[in-house]
Amino acid sequence: MRKERFSESAEGTARKIVPVNGREAALLILLQIWEERAYTAIALNRVLRQTKLEEQDRRFATELVNGSVKARGTLDFILGQMVNRPLQKLEPVVRYILHLGLYQIFYLDRIPDSAACNESVNLAKKFSHKGTDKFVNGVLRSSVRQKMALWEKTLEDVSLRLSHPRWLVQRWRKQFGEDETEALCCWDNEPASLCLRVNTLMTARDVFLQDLREMGCEAEVSLWCPDGIVMTRSPGLPALLQTFPHSFYVQDESSMLPAQLLQPKAGEQILDMCAAPGGKTTHIAALMENRGRVTACDIYPHKLKLIEENAKRLKLDNIKTELQDGTVLREEWIEKFDRVLVDAPCSGLGVLRRRAEARWTKKEKDLRDFPALQQRILENASRYVKYGGVLVYSTCTLEDRENGKQIELFLQNHREWKQSGFIHPRSKEVVKELQLYPQRDGVDGFYLTLLQKE
Template sequence: MNDRKAALKILLDIYENKAYANIALSKYFKNNSLEDTDRRFITQLVYGTVKSGDTLLWILRQYIKMPVSKVHPVIRTILRMGIYQLIYMDKVPVSAACNESVKLAKKYGHAGTVKFVNAVMRSIDRDRSRCDFAKAGNSTSYTALKYWHPEWLVNLFAAEFGMKQTEALCSFNNQDAPLSLRCNTLKTTAEQLMEYLAAKGTICERSHLCADAVICTKHPSLASMDFLENGMAIVQDESSMLVAHVMAPMPTDLIIDVCSAPGGKTTHIAALMKNKGRVIANDIHEHKLKLIEDNARRLGLDNIEIHVEDACNIGALYSKTADKVLADVPCSGFGVLRRKVDARWNKTKDEIEKLPQTQYKILESAAEAVKTGGIIVYSTCTILKRENGDVVNKFLAEHKDFKLESIDKFLPDRLRGRGDMLQLLPHIDKTDGFFIARMRRIV
């Protein structure tokens, strides 16, 4: 199977079966042996086509008379792929983008659809003036199309950050994210991990945000390296590694992670405790618990207990028993859009508006489990004030037995002095967007 045919198969799984892009891609690679060059091309084509989403459909609308919804799903996906190659993949020759799209139409369509695909692709190549996003109208529509975001999301960002910052944010979201690894300090050091990676042909550097993190800008297929399976490291965003350090876990602590899966922060906390103490890893989704188990096993951690429970019940189950509690709550994920290529298109405005209520309930329940003098850390991987500072401030206003603590002493110098709550913004901090607040029970 050639690369474009493989990409088409994966994209159809995503579009027609609602598969997650990363899972669909990983499943294909797991079942098919490919050279690194083929894997990279397929990944770029799949992720780029998914990420550019409605922009590709808007371009297609400028060149056809029928509604896009009336185009057969397979042919529509072939055209999406073809347009992405034609407009956005500079290293793909125009002839290849057009001819390979026609070949796919011949395999999956009929004579009429072959002519249709050929006509559309040639028309776009001859006259790209119809692709001018300025035709869309206002600045919000233009920004949404140019930077591949839903218009409602651009409006949401603009209301929070202003249009200039929104453009910078959306542009950053389209960059390729480097591979971020957390060194397992129970088995190796960051320096030893970097030496191992370099020997495997990886270009990497130490993180400026977290001493445990190694950032890989170029690397072979992860499947070709054994450092994940042997527990030398785990894939984790460097900004999310700050959470465990802000918690400052001690080997004698009882710590509860109320929304634990897939276990990155849980295992980081457990490792900082030197594999001592007691960490309760809780999640409502039973099918995700194996992810925590597998990560703990690979990293050599046995101080983690795994439980299935609704986070909103944690307070009642563990009332005032924990030294520290982590409430890394479900969120919109708008701080990690460059890593999750389909997330911007899978969210809805209504869904986002309901999140703060759920987040507050979880925080309130989680706080009930903290003993007097203990700590609760609230964190998200989003950048919206309504999910972050607003939730924490509401909680503090209604729970006078807790007070906000400065987290400066737990942070690298470059992040200090921003106030008691930390908000990382992707386009400013050049990393994943993340929010962290630390509170202490005083009564």
Template sequence: MPVRKDRHGMPDSLKRPVNGREAALQALLQIWQEGAYTAIALNRTLRRAGLEELDRRFATELVNGAVKAKGTLDFVLGRMTDRPVRKLEPVIYCILHLGLYQIFYMDRIPDAAACNESVNLAKKFSHKGTDKFVNGVLRGTLRQKELLWEKIRNDMPLRVCHPRWLVERWRRQFGDEEANALCHWNNEPARLSLRVNSCMTTRDAFLQDLRETGCEAEVSLWCPDGIVMTKSPGLQMLLETFPHSFYVQDESSMLPAMALAPQPGERVLDLCAAPGGKTTHIGALMENTGRVTACDIYPHKLKLIAENAARLKLENIKTELQDGCVFREEWEAAFDRVLVDAPCSGLGVLRRRAEARWTKTETGLRDFPALQQKILDNASRYVKPGGVLVYSTCTIEDRENRILIETFLQNHREWKQTGFAHPRTKKTVKELQLYPQRDGVDGFYLTVLQKDK
């Protein structure tokens, strides 16, 4: 009897997972079949499943680990089956990845359990006979486990679970030791960091509120509004308990709004605003006064910005459907400050976007500088004489950062880089490039530009 599937090719029976392995399988299918972000697929699945905390943690570890190790698991699969990996049935491909991840990376799971439970998944979610195939691949892997481990350990991209092109790129850029450290940083679980909504509470007051509910947290060393959670009941519980008090935001991502330094009553433009983290930070720094215009090219992302602003009770934010590459005449010289958090390769935040290392390509990196330059050129026309523009990205690519800004300044003599305080040392700098393996936070770039009066 054929397996019933929905329009995404997902078996109907996968829609209500009853344990951690089933939840992991459902999330993994969404990631590789639908292009879902790992965090979104996992949260969506776990929310629907309503599993116990132990199963939730197990599913989370399985999904994050299997996604990060995709290239290494594909290598093992390629050695253990004559079938091309890309031609495997998606459900079987994901089941094998989950089984192999348990065998190679989860010492506390007995090998027999990893095999048997994977076979059970195949029986439940695929057609007759695939269970024998899954069993054969995993049992064969166990017989060759040490030999396969030796090959993995002696091959840096396989060992550090990153694409070969990216590892070689970083080896050229940083050297072997730093490239290895960067890859290991990306493979570690990302910490949950929160930005306090300063229009509703203070950092000290919010820290006290968190501790009274049994949470453990520490102040961010990078942003005066930042908090890093060390023990929490989960994001959903925090949102239910403190709905207006915080926004989930990476520490590095808190820096552009601080560098922009918006003042109460000003008119500010956030040209690439979704999902609204920096927009709402700007709105709070302006003490809920003035006007922040937040732009995106997709209506559903504008809705998300508006929802985030409403949750934080910020009334000075207005959304606009606007392409950053298209000049809007009525905005010329209309804004006191403009933020360009440009679309970029995102190579600084691979720790938080587990699947992104496998979806990016080296040739794809070449497309970003031209797009960024066009957006920056447009944005510069929106700034009043004497006004300020902050350019930022979440990448560690010079061509998207330092080199791009050098080109912009050569072509726009009315602009100059202006000094701002380094968030840690407080020394005056003209640009900030953060590297995860050096700074212990997500990779990020920002610089502050000022227009002549």
């Protein structure tokens, strides 16, 4: 069998190997997530797109990746009980092979413990150096023998039981209380539903829904957005994209709301300040019936390319990308735009269900940096809006300092702006801001408000 060797950093190596089964795919994806800091969803799509795996293997790889990423803290705790060295001293590929094996042993009842051990040993033989297979075999078989005792230890610690870092559990307990914190963590740990936003430039939602059902899919309309569809059964995203390449964009329900609230009109000049990867940008462009101009900004050229690719796939040609740092004022844009969207960089604590790795990569001290950054972007955005124009501010976090408090401070310093009332998408009541909580609303956590310049 051909050996695949990884360096300590595994930098780029995982991208060069084509996996032959679901476990190999999962291992390569974990290396990209933890060693190259890739988003879970992006790494999954990147690796699986390059394979010829059967659908069953693809689903198994996805389950292994999402599960082991979410349970990383618990898996590391169990692993720490089994080895007599710091986990950071383990070769990365070995650590993730053990993560996958432990996840199958402790979380997947349908997988025999013997199969989890044997297949992990095969991974070690193929992807690590000689002798590692014996180490992996010893660790996993020992964990099987101590399974009940180890599992009881994890249940005694609330952060291990809920698969969230301790600092975050404690923070949410202060904000929401014990019961809601548990409900929120449980929400994050469930598989995320596949949500599609219909490209209304190409088709109507009812028509597309019927097309999906004729394909054998099961789907229902979103209760939050008139362009949204929630899939309950599908053949998988690759098959959907192959069959309907121009008809939809994968987007969370709550993420569809900012463009809807912005209410862009055909022929207007619209600015999307923090646009990548382009979900809200393309939504705005479609709502404008492909007429007028959407200027989409980001600070990274490769992310602008992603926006352009999405626009091309959806057949939208009224989008212009600009390499622009939102914290830097662009003089020629002052009072140029009818409407501006600020989907601000944030701590992202409302979308941990979909960005599974983020719960482990974020630190509590990092939360302090976002309000100042958001304030600078919002300050510049406000200057780009024409008098009489509007600005939508949104985030995907649950932190009030990044949401309501941020807007309160902005309005104190800008008397020419006011919050405008808008219709709540579910209750139909008039509100001035909307904070969605997963454990209460059943969708990703999101904040948005509508501001008008007088």
